[in-house]
Amino acid sequence: MEVANAVVMAQRLLRPKLVTAILVVDATAGNGNDTLFLADNTPNTTVVWAFDIQTQALTKTQELLTNHELDYKVHLVLDSHAHIPKYINQPVDAAMFNLGYLPGGDHAISTSSDTTIQAIAQTLQLLAADGLVTIAAYPGYEHGRLELQAVHEYLTSLSQKMFTVACWSMVNQKNSPPVLYVIEKIRSEQLEGSTSLKD
Numbered sequence: 006m007e008v009a010n011a012v013v014m015a016q017r018l019l020r021p022k023l024v025t026a027i028l029v030v031d032a033t034a035g036n037g038n039d040t041l042f043l044a045d046n047t048p049n050t051t052v053v054w055a056f057d058i059q060t061q062a063l064t065k066t067q068e069l070l071t072n073h074e075l076d077y078k079v080h081l082v083l084d085s086h087a088h089i090p091k092y093i094n095q096p097v098d099a100a101m102f103n104l105g106y107l108p109g110g111d112h113a114i115s116t117s118s119d120t121t122i123q124a125i126a127q128t129l130q131l132l133a134a135d136g137l138v139t140i141a142a143y144p145g146y147e148h149g150r151l152e153l154q155a156v157h158e159y160l161t162s163l164s165q166k167m168f169t170v171a172c173w174s175m176v177n178q179k180n181s182p183p184v185l186y187v188i189e190k191i192r193s194e195q196l197e198g199s200t201s202l203k204d
């Protein structure tokens with residue numbers, strides 16, 4: 006097996022989960038690559054929700070999905086992922102966060118710590134037992150480094166009775182390569198009625 010970067014690793018980890026997924030979320034649609042990955046690797050009946058705050062991103066995502074004839078299963082939402090519960094009230098089987106700015110777009114429009122953490126927390130509340138969330142974070146620029154720090158701090162505070170949280174990054178690459186966080190919700194029979202995200 007080739008050692009993969011954060012984005013490829015996220016896909017490898019998610020693929021087996023997607024085979025039986027009913028509802029999945031791309032929290033940051035961007036150019037649509039992750040939305041396409043989710044749509045392409047789930048059954049025809051799976052519903053994919055994809056969020057972005059930029060029209061430009063959703064236009065790109067729509068184009069990509071249409072070209073692959075996969076737009077029928079995707080809801081594109083022009084809104085912040087901080088408002089996920091406004092749109093979704095069913096269990097989420099898998100969710101992807103690919104933080105940062107739109108490649109090829111305005112670098113000033115980027116995900117930011119507060120809304121990212123709010124969205125992660127809301128996604129974890131909706132996450133199905135055995136569900137997976139992946140978060141690719143980019144410490145290669147100052148805003149991204151601070152966001153990664155905040156996300157890391159939040160994730161380390163999560164209840165280990167409820168979640169398994171892991172982290173993956175290349176440790177011998179220059180220029181602060183992306184870091185992948187993976188959160189798995191513990192199976193319901195092991196949860197013993199616990200609902201709080203933190204211990």
Ligand SMILES: C[S@@+](CC[C@H](N)C(=O)[O-])C[C@H]1O[C@@H](n2cnc3c(N)ncnc32)[C@H](O)[C@@H]1O
Pocket residue numbers: 032033034035036037038039040056057058059062084085086087103104105106107108114115116117120
């Ligand atoms: C790194 S890009 C995502 C890459 C994308 N998943 C892909 O496959 O091409 C990050 C995206 O997050 C979006 N974004 C920033 N803040 C957001 C928010 N609060 N809610 C949803 N999307 C947001 C940006 O507009 C940008 O398009």
